[in-house]
Each structure stands twice: as C-alpha cells, then as structure tokens.
Amino acid sequence: MVSADAAALPMTADDTVPLIALRGIGKHYGGGRGGPPPVTVLHGIDLEIHAGEFVAVVGSSGSGKSTLMNILGCLDRPSHGSYHFQGQDVGLLDADALAWLRREAFGFVFQGYHLIASETAQENVEMPAIYAGLHQDARAQRAQQLLARLGLEARRHNRPHQLSGGQQQRVSIARALMNGGHVILADEPTGALDSHSGAEVMALLHELADAGHTIVLITHDRAVAAQARRVIEIHDGRIVSDSREPAPAPREAALAPPPALAGSPAATTVWWADLREAARSAWRGMVINRVRTSLTLLGIVIGVASVIVMLAIGEGARRQVMERMGTMGTAILYMGSKPPVTGGPAGQLTEEDLQAVRELAEIRRVLPVIGDPVTVRYGSVDKQLYVFAASEEMPAVHHWSVAQGRFYTAAEDHDLAPLVVLGHKAWQHFFPDTPHPLGQQLIIGTSAFEVIGVMSERGAESGAQDYDDMVFIPYNAGRARVYQSQTQPDYVVVEAMSSADVHAAETAMRQLLIARHGGREDFGIGNAAARIQAEAATRQSMAMMLGLIAAVSLVVGGIGVMNVMLMTVKERTREIGIRMAVGARQRDILRQFLTEASLVTLVGGSAGLVVGLALGAVLIAVGVPVVFSVRAMLGAFACAVITGLVFGYKPAQTAARLDPVRALAGE
Template structure:
C-alpha cells in the first residue's frame, strides 16, 4: 500500500551555481518536482552532467536549493538550521558513494562506527553493532583492516554497513557499482534489494540503465529536468520516518565521547606523520623548556643576589638622634623610645649599637680594633653565622657578662699560631673578656671597616665596661618584620616617635631601599628572560597553526564524510581543536621534562637554579593555551567547510 503522504517531496526545485563576481550563473536543476514514499526502491538515471548528483546532495541535505521547497515527512527542510540538518542526516540518511569515501586511517569497524559516534551511541554498543553489520555483510575477518587493505567490493560493503549504522531508513547510493567489477556490482545490487525488502527506502543514482532497471521505480533525468518516471510500485513494508519534532533536540555526540574520539584520531595521525609531528612538537618543547630553565636561572640568580645582600640587610633601617628640621637642640633617643618602636607590628628587631675603635690586647699583640657592642640578635639581623663556638645570650647581656665574639681576622691577629681561642681571654681597653666564639668570614662593605677585624660584645657589657656608662647608643639598627613591610615600618616608626617626642629630632636611614632596588632589578632581568623564552613558545604555536591548516587541507574529504554521517559544525570544531591541544599537551609534557633535565644538568655544573612550581605549571598551561589559540582558526575553517565541496576534494 502507498500512503498519500510522501516521505520526500520536492516542489519546483532549482539549483544554481556561480553568479557571484565574474563567475557566470549556471542553473543545474530547472524547477524539478518529485515525490518519494517510504519503502520505495527508486533509481534516478541520467547521463553525466544531467544533475543527478546535485539532486542526491539536495535529497541528502548536504546542499540547499536556490529556490523551491523540499519537504521531508511534511517538514520544510529550509526551516532547519545546521544542527537540525546534521540530526536529519544522522537519523534518516545513509550514504553509499561511488568512491566509497572511507577514512583512510580508520579500520573497517571504525569507519562503520563514525555515524554512531555523532549519534551519541555508547562505545561498547556501537563497536558491537558495527561488528555485527560487517559480519552480516561477509566481512567478519576484515574488521581491523584499513581501506587500503580491502578490495573495491569490500570497501563498498563497508560503506553500506556505515550507512546502516544508525538505522539507515533512507539509503542514498551514488553510483554504488560504478567502480566495481560485474560480480561485486551484482552483490551490491542484491544487497540493496534485500534492504528494500526490509523496508529501507533506497534512492539509487546511476548512469547505467541496466543497473537502474533492477530498481522498482525508475526516474530519468536529463538536463536538470525529469523526463521519465515509471511510477510508484507496490511497497511491501516501510521503516517509520524519523520524528521531525525531535529534530536537533538530541545531544548528539557526548562531550567525552567526542573528546575521546578526537584524541584517538589525533594520536593516530601524529603516529602516522612522525616527522612532521616531531618538528611541530619541537617548537612547543623548546618554548616550554626555555621558559622553565630561564625562569629557574633567573630565580637562582635573584636568590643568590638576595643571599649576598642578606648579610647587608634587605630589611634594615638605621635610627639615630638628630637636629629637628625646624631648628633646635638635637634629640636624644631613650631606651623607652626604642622599646616602643620594638612593639610596632611592622618591626622585627631593634638593636642599639655602641661602637668605636679601642685598644685590644692579648699577650704582646696590641691593636686598635672596632669593638661592636650590640644585642644578642646581631647574627640574625645581619644574616651572619657564627663559625666557631657561639654568640652571647640575652641573659649574658643583662648580667653584664664579660664575654666576646671575635671576627675571623681578629682571631688570626690575636692568635697567630692558629690555636683555639675559645675560653681564652683578651683585654678590651682595660677589661678582660672571655672569647666564646668566632664569626664566619664575611669581608668588608665598600668604604667600611673590615667586619672580620671587629670584636663583638654584649650591649650592656660594652656600655658599662668599655664605653664609660654611655647613656644612649651611637645608632640603632631597626629590622622590619619582612621585606614587603620596610616602607610601612619606616612610616609607622616616624609617626610613633613624633607622637612620643613632639618633634622630628631623629633620623632614619633606609638601607633596605637600595638593596630592594637591586632585587627589583634582578626581578626585571628574570622577567626579561621569561619574555624571551615566551617568544619561542609563540613561535611553536604558529607552527601548530601551520600544521593544523595543512591537516585540514589534507583531510578535507574526511571532514565531508563526517558531515555526511551526521557531524555538527561544533563536532568538527571540537575535534580539530582537540587535535591542536593534544599536540601542545604532548609538547608541553616533553618540554617540562626537558626543562627539568636541563636544570638538573645546570645544578650539576654549579649554576644557581631554583625551579618554581608556578613557572612549570604556567609554562605548561601556556603550551595548552597556545594549542587552543593557534588551533582555533584551522578548526573553525574545518567546521565551516561546505559538505559537498569537501566530499569532492582529492
């Protein structure tokens, strides 16, 4: 029985090419009208150039007419957007091409699975269905063979299996026997007749009258017009048409399935083009490794500068009495003032100091030596370790203990025989002091006395035993709680002392500012090294873009095949974008490993290197971002290809 409502109805369809710019307009179809019912086996026959292939592209929703109406199951196809057209190709149509149009890098089973991927069929289910279809078509021993390993007839059967993967309610076969020998052609026609008996709607495009006569309805087309139609024959059964109310509503390929498929395809492509892949990866690897190594070297150099400056005090300020800015007698800072400063949250340590060259004797050695009377925190504030013995304690300072720590050169001067000075006594002015430690060798600041020649005594011991009960320190070393708080500490100290004293009769020298400027210079150098390295990463990204553009050009037909089997534009975009990112991820991983290896080699050669986790993560993230940014344009180009033009490419 033939129902009144046709499955496919064409009304006055016209298709025109050209007409833009200097290209002349050429009309291929001239007001063509046609009805095809579900379950029919129709052959559209005509000579080359008659418009039959153009008609097939319009029927399969691969192309749109210039004018006229195409109704599918009563729905005007012109009202469908690109996602809805992709849904219709997935759910309704299965394409069988003369040139087979199989993806060369995929196995027979994987080629058959392609439509199901975009329909969102679970991986295990689609693998089982693809295997069952190929087994049904006599290819159970060819599941893992690639197209180049199959004969023409076998490739066409794979193409038919692919057309049936999502149900294949309508099989559009374009010259399915054109490239086959007579035996293989007969097998394909027998298979199409079996599908017609099972209720599939078969639309066969051919130029061969003998092939067309094996169909149950023959439509002849000439010069873009129908010139003959044998009429609708009896239909045994028909598969139900897809529910057009669901057009575009399904999710299609899931994100993770699409991502996994794209990654698998990309990885296979990378393996098959090892040389090109290696050269592409090289740019990313060099970029990532350069960023990691240069930032590590820069951080190592900065830390070395900070360590070397640390002994000078990157957080140190000097506080002393002075004349008020508006005139008047000089001020005198008291111990209470210093205690108040020490209580500020921005301040780490307050260390009053008295120091002058005095006579120091041991035996027959008599020298003028700078006696440095300070608090017990001196090694901590000046980042200066004790090389031998120990430094004095707070209790020894409070008890006026006569103990002394001598500089490295002072040890050599007063103990020329190199004997152990610990427990021995020296005279500072006229007071005996017991040597309890020797400072590590340090050297002299520019224009200053050599620190290694000094002797260090507790502040109170020095004030009372050496410096005649001096009331106030010569100056006070004030250490900020951290490098970041130096400026705030100075401001808070000024505010506090003015409030306490009522005038600015003090002076603050910020030694840390100069040292921090040097550290900032080191930061600038590190940033410059990082930017230089980032340039190589950008160059690598441009390489990724060039390779992806080449890949799109090489795989244009594959893109057309995927679109014909139901891929949406975003599926194609996601696939090629994933491939670009995968290249960058692999390059990033190798780059990180290479950077760490080079850094380890530099450490072995005693180069100051400090790896930064943030730099490593940042370099890797930049590599991935490079893939996204530079891969987007090629992926967008791939997604925007015309399916008909893509399928016709070589």
C-alpha cells in the same frame, strides 16, 4: 545476506504519503555580485519516492543527477522549490537538524568509496554510530556483524589502502547501514569497480531492497539502471522519463519507518564519549604525521621550557639577593648623628633618645654600636681588628648564629663583663690550632677579655668590612674598657616590626627625634631595608621580563599550531565531508579539530615541563641558583593549552563551516 535491519514492522500509517516529495526543485550556481553568471543545474524537478522503492536515476555526465542526490541526502539545499521528507518541509531545518536527518535516515554509498584513510574498515563503519551516540561496545558489535555479513570479517582491521575496490565499496555499504540506512543513496556505486565486483555490489543493493530499504541509485550506465524497479531518466536538469507504476504496492515486510523529524533536535551523545573519540582520532593523526607533529610540538616545548627555566632562574636570583642582603635584615634602618642642613654642630643621640625610639609601635629592636680598629693580642700574635661593641641583640638583629659557645647576655652587658665573641676569621687567626678557643683570654686595647663564643661564617657584605674578621664585645663593657672617650654610639641599627613597616618606622623615628631635638634634624636615617627591597624588586622585574620574553616563544608555537591546523583542514577536507555525510554536526567537527589542537599543546606542554625541569637540574648542578615555582609551571602549562585552543579555534571553525558537498569533492 544483509537483511539485518528487516523487522517485519508496518510502514507509516498512510502508505500514500511519499517518503520523499520534491516540488519545483531548482538549483543554480554562481550569479553573485561581481561573480560568474548563474549556471542552472536543475530545472523544476517534481519527484515522489515512497518507502521501500528501488529507484535508479540515470543520465549522462553533467545531467544534474549527482546534484539531485546531494539534495535528496540533505548534503545540499535547493535554490528554489520544496523538499518534504515524511511530509515535513526539510527547508525549515537548521544545520544540526539536517545532520541528524543524514545520520538517522540516510546511508551514502559513493563511487569513490569515501573511506577515511587513517581509520580501519571497522572504524569507518562505526562512524555514523559515533555521532548517533551509540555506546562503544554496541557500535563495535554491530559493525562487526555488518562486516561479517558482507564477507569482510577477516578484513575489519585493515585500512582502505589494504582493501580492493570491491571490498572498499562493501565497507561503504556497511557504513550506510550502521544507523539503519532507511534510505540508501548510491552515487555510481559500480563506476570504479570491475564487472565482477560491480555485480556483487548490485546483488547487495537488491538484497537491501528486498529487506525493505529505500534505494536511490544514481548511475550513467543504463544496464545498471535497468536492474532497479523504477528508472528515472534525467537530462539537462529535467526529468524526461519515469517508469513508475501508477500506485506503489505496499510491501508486507518492510523496515521500521525512519524516525520522525520531530525528534531531530534531541542530542543523544555523551560529551566525554565524543571527546574520547575525537582524542583517539587526533592522536592517530599525530602519529601518522610524525615529522610535522614533532616540528609543531618543538615550538610548544621550547616555549613552555623557556618560561619555566627563565622564571626559575629569576626567582633563584631574587632569593639569592634576599638571602645575601637579608642577613643585614630586611627591616633594617641605620641612624647616626650629623650636622643639620641649616648649619650648626652635629646632634647627640642619648640613651633617652634610644629608649624613646624603642617605645615606638613600629620598632622591634634598637642596637647602638661603637666600632673602630683596635689592636687585639693573643700571646705573641697581634692584629688590628674592628672591635664591634653592641648589645646582646646583635645576633637577632643581623640574623646571625653562634657556631661555638654562646653570645653574652643583657645582664653581662649591664655588669660590664669583659667577654668577647670571635668572628670566624679572627678565630682562625688567633687560634689556628685550637678547635675550641672558649675560655682563652684576648687583650683588646689594654683590657683582657674572655672568649665565650665563635660566630658562624658570614662573609663580607657588599662594600662593607668583613664581619668574619671582627670581634664582638658587650656595648657597656666596650664603652668602659675600650672606647672610654666615646660619648655616643657611632651608629644605631634599628629593626622595624616587618619589612612592610620600614617606611612608617622611618617617618615615626624622624618625627620623634625632631621633636626631642628642638626642631633640629641633626641626625640621619639610612633605609637599608628599602635598598634591599628595591634590589629584590629589580630582580623580580628582571625575572618577569625574562618570563615575558620566553612567553613569546609560546605565541610563536601557537602560530605554528594554527598553521599546521589550517594545513590539516585543507588536507582533510574530504574527510570532513565524509563525517558530515554520515551525520556529524558542525559542533562535532569543531570539537574534533579543537581536540587535535589541544592534544598537540597538551603533549607539547607536558614535554616542555619535563625539558624545563631537566634543564633546571643541569643548571643547579653547575651552580646556577634556580628555584622552581609550581605556580609558574602550572601557568606555563595552562598557557600552552590555552594557546592551542585560541590558535586552533579559527582552523576548527573553518572546518566546521565547510559545505558538505564541496568538502566531499575536495582533495
């Protein structure tokens, strides 16, 4: 029934060379410095097993038979002595080569079945082929065939708890045969079964032996052992009897010999296939442990969402500051006359001074301004308004647009044209019922000015007069018609080429004017742009600080991942041992648990992105300035994944370094 692996191929060229040869094998535990005294389990075991033999090792509990099986199956190493497989010294193999040998040459059948509880029967059977690199479709087909031949086709999607003991043991036998099962190591395979199920398992082992498999049966039951073709009795770690005939007779039909050890370092797996399988197993574990997974994810979600929202709020606040204060110009300086610190009268800023400043390479525009409260009248309505006399460059310097009509031109300023542009509030005050006041006449002081435009609504600057409650007239017309006694501008607005040139422009202006004023610094320069930049930098620093505070929650989430992964390793110690027994290498186990940690953070990071965007949308709806940054979102997501890898590495490394024998014995 289970002769799927029979190939009618010859054995090795020399049948006299034993498949397994033990010489002076001893095993003891303990004896380390400061530890318990050594306990010797095996004493100088000499044993040869040829291909195709059906051997039973019988002995009472504690006789050392299970330890012997672990050494035969490369799950454990002897304390001394030599073990040769196909004539090659197993003691010279590293951990990966031993895993390869377990995967390609051995198949294990345990008393406790050792099936992974979260996997189906078919997935348990497929496991050795996963680590052998067999394609998914091919291994699924082979697993189905094996289960069908063992009478479990209808149960292949059941999990272990849905199977009887006998059915679980047959799944274990199918798993042992998945990669060929040249050598079947069966440790008390009938010990946990009723007599009927035990008889079925023994019948299967006989069929495997007839098909050419090498069977090593470990048992304490002499009746079970008697069914083997060779019985070895072990007592207190020593072989006391062996029923082996003088020379084993070669079988005419046997399995192809196990692969040579020379091929052991070769890796046949494809990394993405391994990763896919690790992700599938990790996802199933997350689903099974929903509550714990959710609590772990919560820390990552909070961390990612906090970073995104905090940085978005900080960026929104920074841009709001730049937008509000930037209407003054992010490259603006103010210049005016003042007495020098050494004493004496205030200086005079002449037209020649202003022209010289305009010619500096660092300067884009120079805007002289005269302004004072003046009585403005329209018909019977009058009001004291700030009359702002400046050149045609005022809207460009202040980044301010005209809502109606137009602004005056340089030619009109040169010609002293009596034109006026209204601020938004001035328009509403004088012309509340006139949607388009263009062409109307205002009396400013004693002179008539024609309305040619209305500025857009701007609002008051912090600590400054309300710009919307002003009127704007040409600089030269203002001097000639309103401010006749004014000999120089009240102040001068200077725009640097860019915000990066502000400090250089300030230095160049100061040096130029000191030279023109005979070495006297009888003027002052105020760096408004520097204040704006300082405010923006402060806001940015606050945003970064908020982001760093939020990032702490990511670290906390990472610590949660590490704690959960450490707990997972402890809970799944036996599963790790099972995976190692069927051929998983240390890097396979490491990849498995790193993938689980990464998957947790990937899911948590994705959920955090969604939550962060949702919270941001709520804040925008209630009027909080929020600006999302793709870089911040990608950075938060990447940090979450990196956090999972960093904090998941130690638990994964712990799992990969577990001793297979101790792992199999773990709970």
